[in-house]
Amino acid sequence: MRKYRVAYLGSDSEAALLIKGALERAGLEFVAASRDSAGVKKISDFDCDLVLWDLEDSNPNEPTPVAQLRKAGLENMPVTVVVSKDQEEAAAKSLAEGAADFLYKPLEKDPLPRILTALSTGQRQRRIAWSNRVIEDTGRQIRGILANMSDPAYVVNPEYQILYMNRAAEEIFGEGLRGGTCYHVFHDREEPCEVCAKGRGPSRWRAVLKNGKSYRFMSAEIRNSAGELERLAVATDVTVDEEVRKIYKTFISNVSHDLRTPLAAIDQYVDILQDGLVGDLNEEQRRYVDVIKRSSFRLRNLIENLIDANKILSGHLKLKMEKAGIGKILEIVLGHLRAQAEDKGLELKVTIPDNVPPVYADKALVAQVIANIAGNSIKFTEQGTVQVRAGYIPRDEGRIIISVEDTGIGIPKEDLGNIFELFYRVEGDKVYVEEGAGLGLSISREIVRAHGGTLWAESLEGMGSAFHFTLPVHKDESGAH
Ligand code: ADP
Numbered sequence: 001m002r003k004y005r006v007a008y009l010g011s012d013s014e015a016a017l018l019i020k021g022a023l024e025r026a027g028l029e030f031v032a033a034s035r036d037s038a039g040v041k042k043i044s045d046f047d048c049d050l051v052l053w054d055l056e057d058s059n060p061n062e063p064t065p066v067a068q069l070r071k072a073g074l075e076n077m078p079v080t081v082v083v084s085k086d087q088e089e090a091a092a093k094s095l096a097e098g099a100a101d102f103l104y105k106p107l108e109k110d111p112l113p114r115i116l117t118a119l120s121t122g123q124r125q126r127r128i129a130w131s132n133r134v135i136e137d138t139g140r141q142i143r144g145i146l147a148n149m150s151d152p153a154y155v156v157n158p159e160y161q162i163l164y165m166n167r168a169a170e171e172i173f174g175e176g177l178r179g180g181t182c183y184h185v186f187h188d189r190e191e192p193c194e195v196c197a198k199g200r201g202p203s204r205w206r207a208v209l210k211n212g213k214s215y216r217f218m219s220a221e222i223r224n225s226a227g228e229l230e231r232l233a234v235a236t237d238v239t240v241d242e243e244v245r246k247i248y249k250t251f252i253s254n255v256s257h258d259l260r261t262p263l264a265a266i267d268q269y270v271d272i273l274q275d276g277l278v279g280d281l282n283e284e285q286r287r288y289v290d291v292i293k294r295s296s297f298r299l300r301n302l303i304e305n306l307i308d309a310n311k312i313l314s315g316h317l318k319l320k321m322e323k324a325g326i327g328k329i330l331e332i333v334l335g336h337l338r339a340q341a342e343d344k345g346l347e348l349k350v351t352i353p354d355n356v357p358p359v360y361a362d363k364a365l366v367a368q369v370i371a372n373i374a375g376n377s378i379k380f381t382e383q384g385t386v387q388v389r390a391g392y393i394p395r396d397e398g399r400i401i402i403s404v405e406d407t408g409i410g411i412p413k414e415d416l417g418n419i420f421e422l423f424y425r426v427e428g429d430k431v432y433v434e435e436g437a438g439l440g441l442s443i444s445r446e447i448v449r450a451h452g453g454t455l456w457a458e459s460l461e462g463m464g465s466a467f468h469f470t471l472p473v474h475k476d477e478s479g480a481h
Contacts, residue, residue, distance in 0.1 A: 003027060003028055003029050004028045004029070004049045004050070004119060005028070005029040005030075005031070005046055005047065005048045005049050005050075006019070006023055006028055006029070006030055006031075006048065006049065006050045006051075006052065006115065006119070007030070007031045007032070007033060007042075007043040007046055007048045007050070007051050007052065008020075008030070008031075008032045008033070008051075008052045008054065008082075009032075009033050009034070009035045009039050009040075009043065009051055009052065009053045009054060009065075010032075010034075010035050010052075010053070010054025010056055010082065011034065011035065011054075011056065012054055012056065012082075012105070015054065015082065015105060015106075015107055016032045018107050018109075018111060019052060019107070019111060019115070020032070022110055022111050022112040022115065023112070023115070025112075026112055026116075031043070031046045031048075035053070035054065035056065035058075037072070040068070040069065040072045040074070041072075043074075043077075044072065044073075044074055048077065049078065049119060049122065049123070050078050050079070050080060050100070050115070050118060050119045050122045051065070051069070051077055051078070051079045051080070052080050052081075052082050052103065052115070052118075053065035053079050053080070053081050053082065053099075054081075054082040054105075055081055055082065055083050055084075055087050055090050055091070055094075058090070060089070060090060064081075064090075064093055064094045064097045064099070065079050065081060065094060065099065066079055066094060066097045066098045066099055067097060075129075076125075076126050076129045076130070078100045078118070078119070078121070078122020078123070078125055078126060079094070079098075079099045079100060079122075080099060080100055080101045080102060080103060080115070080118040080122075081094045081095075081099050081101075081102045081103070082102070082103045082105060082107075083102055083103070083104060083105065084104070084105045085104060098125070100118045100121040100122040100125055101114070101117065101118035101121055103115075103118075132225055135223070135224075135225045136225040139224060139225055142222075142232075143164070146164075146166045146232075146234075147166050147167060148167075149166060149168060149234075150168055151168055151234055151235055151236050151237065152165075152166065152168040152169035152171075152172055152209075152215070152234075152235045153165075153166045153168070153169060153232065153233065153234040153235070154166070154169050154182065154186075154232075154233055155222075155230050155231065155232050155233075156182045156196050156230065156231050156233070157228070157229075157230055157231075158229055158230075158231075160181050160182050160183060160192055160196060161179055161180070161181065161182070162177055162178050162179065162180050162181075162182050162185065163178065163230060164178070165177065165178065172209055172210055172211050173185060173186060173210060182196055183196070186209070187207060187209075193205065193207070194217075195217045195219045195231075195233045196219060196231050196233065205217040205219075206238070209235070213237055213239040214237070214238050214239045214241075214242045215235035215236060215237055215238060216235065216236050216238045217233055217234070217235045218233070218234055218235075218236075219231055219232060219233040219234070220232055248422055249310060249314055252306050252307075252309060252310040253310055255306065256303050256306045256307050256310065259299070259303050260303060263296060263299055263300060263303070266292070266296050267293075267296055267300075270289055270292050270293050270296065273285075273289050274286075274289055274293070302437050305437060305439045305440070305443070306437070306439065308439075308443055309422065309439050309442065309443050312443055312446045312447070317365075317446065317447070317450050319361075319362040319365065319450055319451070320362045320363075320364070321360055321361060321362055322360070322361070322362075322363065323358050323359075323360060323474040324358055324359055324360075324361055324363045324366075324474075325358045325359075326352055326356055326358070326359060326390045326400060326402065327352050327390075328363070329359075329361070329363050329366050329367050329370070330350065330352070330367075330370060330388070330390075332363065332364070332367035333367045333368075333370055333371040333374070334350065336371065337370075337371065337374050337375065337378065340375065340378045341378050341386060344378060344381070344382070345383070346378060346381055346383070346384065346385065346386055347384070347385045347386070348374075348378075348385075348386050348387075348388070349385055349386070349387045349388070350387075350388045350389075351387070351388070351389045351390070352389075352390040353390070353391065353392075355392060356390050356391065356392050356400060357392060357398065357400070357473050357474065358473070358474045359400050359471040359472065359473060359474055360471075360472055360473070360474040360475070361451055361471050361472075362447075362451070365447045365450075365451075366447070366451070366471065368443075368444070368447065369444040369447050369448060369455070369469060370388070370402065370404070372440035372441065372443065372444045373404045373440075373441070373444060373467040373469075374386060374388055374404045375440070376440060376441070376467075377404050377405075377406035377408060377465065377467075378406075380406065380408040380409050380465070381406045381407055381408030381409070381464075382408065382409070383407070384406070384407030384408070384464070385405075385406070385407055386404065386405070386406045386407075387403075387404070387405045387406075388402070388403070388404050389402070389403045389404075389405070390402050390403075391403075392473070393470070397472060397473065397475070398472070398473035398475075399453070399470045399471065399472060399473060400470065400471050400472075400473060401468055401469070401470050402468070402469055402470075402471070403466060403467070403468045404466070404467045404468075405464065405465070405466040405467075406464050406465055406466075407463075407464040408464055408465060409461070409462065410459045410460050410461040410462050410463050410464055410465055411426060411457070411459040411461065411465055412426060412461045413461070416457060416459055419441050419457065420441045420442055420445045420455075420457075421438075421442060422438065422439065422442045423437065423438040423439065424438045424441075424442075425437075425438040441455075444469075448469045448470075448471070451471050451472065452471075452472050453469055453470040453471045453472065454469065454470050455467070455468070455469040456468055456469075
């Protein structure tokens with residue numbers, strides 16, 4: 001371990017000797033130097049943790065030790081001034097400029113405790129200075145990134161005054177708006193919008209801006225290097241997304257309603273046939289009618305899925321949030337999944353460690369997500385295992401991760417990025433053709449997003465796939481889970 005190093009700057013050999021003795025007894029390193037540029041150079045080479053700077057007969061108008069060290073490029077060097085009783089004013093000035101402490105002369109017989117206190121204050125000052133530098137550097141980097149971004153971004157203070165706008169924001173709203181009130185300038189509103197409203201954590205919001213385009217806003221509170229709270233907002237152009245969504249919505253709504261009516265008629269007539277109301281069916285006719293019945297059941301499922309998807313796309317997803325154990329949620333769908341797996345001769349393994357805390361979620365919807373992804377795993381696996389696992393990630397606010405892994409056909413690399421799109425299905429000679437409309441994953445992703453979580457996939461073609469999603473841990477009022 002490196003030993004702490006302390007330097008004495010001055011010409012009082014008696015004081016120097018006393019300090020040297022005390023430090024060396026405690027196993028600390030010591031160096032003495034003169035109070036001039038040669039001395040400053042010496043302590044710089046010595047890489048000190050603390051400088052004891054004797055003010056001696058220094059001129060009251062002379063720059064303080066902290067200022068002199070700063071000038072010599074040693075801005076973060078902790079300093080304790082050594083003063084006589086009549087130099088109190090100089091000592092106070094030094095403290096005001098950042099000295100860690102002061103020592104009176106004549107020094108106490110054992111100056112060690114006081115020096116150790118100064119050393120620890122100095123270390124703290126160094127750590128704070130370092131953290132501030134990191135904050136400043138990060139702030140500079142963030143502004144650098146924001147400046148070159150094609151998405152509009154701005155920073156406001158708690159009084160909703162615009163402190164910063166990047167070029168993309170200026171291209172929409174014009175230059176010279178700093179100092180203006182953000183909700184007036186950006187959204188023509190009389191009160192703060194969802195993005196910047198006080199007392200909110202990170203938030204999301206959609207709005208149409210002055211250029212007629214739709215944007216999705218995300219914002220977060222940040223602290224500047226002076227420790228003041230600011231809010232950074234970034235907007236993404238979602239005009240095309242919105243258009244596409246509108247088309248999907250109308251399409252799905254028309255198709256699902258148009259399909260329901262003839263399907264009801266098919267069901268009704270199949271029931272009449274099966275019940276023998278128009279005469280008995282022979283064996284062959286009965287088999288055909290069964291096939292019609294099963295197919296209409298599948299079609300009904302597809303339509304229900306389409307209607308679900310539409311609700312989600314229209315933003316009508318209402319979450320019934322409650323505290324729920326992940327085991328209990330799994331129970332809702334496990335019976336059905338087990339039966340599906342058994343039918344195909346697959347092993348379904350479920351692992352939930354005891355220490356997984358409860359989530360804050362809509363149980364039925366999360367169960368639907370698990371049913372969708374584990375159902376896919378069973379559908380696209382011919383032999384081997386489907387494994388459902390839950391785990392706890394303590395990072396940030398605490399999250400639960402649920403993973404479903406299979407040993408199935410896998411997903412080709414070029415399709416992996418698209419499987420969460422509406423209606424997307426992998427096609428190709430190698431893919432075993434199965435029923436499905438390409439809706440399950442897009443619905444699942446929307447559900448997980450609505451919970452503030454993330455759903456993603458990994459896969460190797462021919463080897464298998466893994467789907468993972470996260471959910472926030474339930475926190476009670478005390479913040480504990
Ligand atoms: P579908 O109703 O077609 O299953 P999804 O949105 O659930 O729709 O899935 C989209 C497509 O992603 C599927 O058609 C399939 O091609 C692929 N896929 C999803 N899960 C898996 C998996 N576990 N293994 C292989 N392919 C998968």
